[in-house]
Amino acid sequence: MSVSTKIRELRKAAGLSQEELASRAGVGLRFIRELEQGRRNPSLGKVEQVLALFGHHVEVVRDDDKTA
Numbered sequence: 001m002s003v004s005t006k007i008r009e010l011r012k013a014a015g016l017s018q019e020e021l022a023s024r025a026g027v028g029l030r031f032i033r034e035l036e037q038g039r040r041n042p043s044l045g046k047v048e049q050v051l052a053l054f055g056h057h058v059e060v061v062r063d064d065d066k067t068a
Helices: 003-013 018-025 029-036 044-052
Strands: none
Touching: 003 029, 003 044, 018 029, 018 044, 029 044
16 A cells, blocks of 8 residues: 555544644645645655654665565
């Protein structure tokens, strides 16, 4: 699942509008709109801000963590 899809699903499950999510996360409405549409390559810090509202965090996978 993409980050954009996950954030949209979490926002909707919480009953928040994009405006409310942007305000609570301390980011701009345009950022949320573009993020949910997958049109933005956001900084990890801003994505973490948004996900933290839902008790989630970005998981980073390093190349040496791969088992394939």
